[in-house]
Amino acid sequence: MSAQPDAVPHRSLLVIGGAEDKMGRATVLRRFVRLAGAEAARIVVIPSASSFADEASEVYADVFERLGASGTTAVDVQSRAEADRTGEGSPAEIIDQATGVFMTGGNQLKLAQLVGGTEMHRAITRAYERGAVIAGTSAGASIMSRFMISMGDEGITPRQRSSQLTAGFDLLPDVIVDQHFAQRTRYGRLLSLVAGSPALLGMGIDEDTAAEITDGRTLTVIGAGGVFLADARRAVTDAYEAAEDAPLLVSGAVVHTLPAGATFDLQTATLVSFSEMHPDVDVRRSAREHPDGTRPVA
Numbered sequence: 001m002s003a004q005p006d007a008v009p010h011r012s013l014l015v016i017g018g019a020e021d022k023m024g025r026a027t028v029l030r031r032f033v034r035l036a037g038a039e040a041a042r043i044v045v046i047p048s049a050s051s052f053a054d055e056a057s058e059v060y061a062d063v064f065e066r067l068g069a070s071g072t073t074a075v076d077v078q079s080r081a082e083a084d085r086t087g088e089g090s091p092a093e094i095i096d097q098a099t100g101v102f103m104t105g106g107n108q109l110k111l112a113q114l115v116g117g118t119e120m121h122r123a124i125t126r127a128y129e130r131g132a133v134i135a136g137t138s139a140g141a142s143i144m145s146r147f148m149i150s151m152g153d154e155g156i157t158p159r160q161r162s163s164q165l166t167a168g169f170d171l172l173p174d175v176i177v178d179q180h181f182a183q184r185t186r187y188g189r190l191l192s193l194v195a196g197s198p199a200l201l202g203m204g205i206d207e208d209t210a211a212e213i214t215d216g217r218t219l220t221v222i223g224a225g226g227v228f229l230a231d232a233r234r235a236v237t238d239a240y241e242a243a244e245d246a247p248l249l250v251s252g253a254v255v256h257t258l259p260a261g262a263t264f265d266l267q268t269a270t271l272v273s274f275s276e277m278h279p280d281v282d283v284r285r286s287a288r289e290h291p292d293g294t295r296p297v298a
Helices: 027-036 053-066 091-095 108-115 119-130 187-196
Strands: 012-016 043-046 072-074 100-103 133-137 147-152 163-167 175-179 201-205 209-214 218-223 226-231 254-259 262-265 270-274
Touching: 012 027, 012 201, 027 053, 027 100, 027 133, 027 209, 027 218, 043 053, 053 072, 091 119, 108 119, 108 147, 108 163, 119 133, 147 175, 147 187, 163 187, 175 187, 187 201, 187 226, 201 209, 209 226, 218 226, 218 254, 226 262, 254 262
Parallel strands: 012 133, 043 072, 043 100, 100 133, 175 201
Antiparallel strands: 012 209, 147 163, 201 226, 209 218, 218 262, 226 254, 262 270
16 A cells, blocks of 8 residues: 655745734734644744844733743844854754744844845745744735835825835745735835736735735735735736836726635635635624724724
């Protein structure tokens, strides 16, 4: 009797729009802990994008342990030499043992310049390929794509050369990720980028919201806000000739706005299904409601 081949692990990304709830139901972070293995989770927090790395590590360690994880290890690197170190106790060796990796907010360009192309980066990729969940919030979300937004103007109108793309970690090859999306009015910069790179799908994620992506294809929305997707593959645009800072023509782009419970196929850019509640959510409630069910006075 021939041996059965090993099952191919599911690859999981949790791409978070920033400012996720840490004190209440913590729906997004609770999902991360569950994907990482719950009580058996071995979580590594990478706070290197933050200017307050120690504080960020402590906050997330406290939250993850409150949500059931047995322990959290922080891996904070502040030089490429440190990120490229190998052997016992190195960042790569620690990440190789993780069931979940969490990248905090801060400055994604700093994180890319410290970690991109190093042994630590390769360990994150290995973790993803073997089935560990890779999560990132804010800057940690942007860096998951092959080409990440490293800077750019905010606003509704897309403008020529208002944003910049830089190499990210390439965990999500064909998507550009933006975060704090509705809260910081980042529609214009995402549309300007997909107009100039129409092969890439633009993804904007609201605060306290996550896109859970399985095997690089199936996206499910969780959290209090929405995920905005912009598909400019068939759009008409003048991005190749518009003057710097000029408003761009973007006609015929297809947009999708997905609330919690929506499932979307990133490869075909189509809605798969919509259920009112994600499996981890017990009660669907307006983000404007307090935990006791009352609404704040405007």
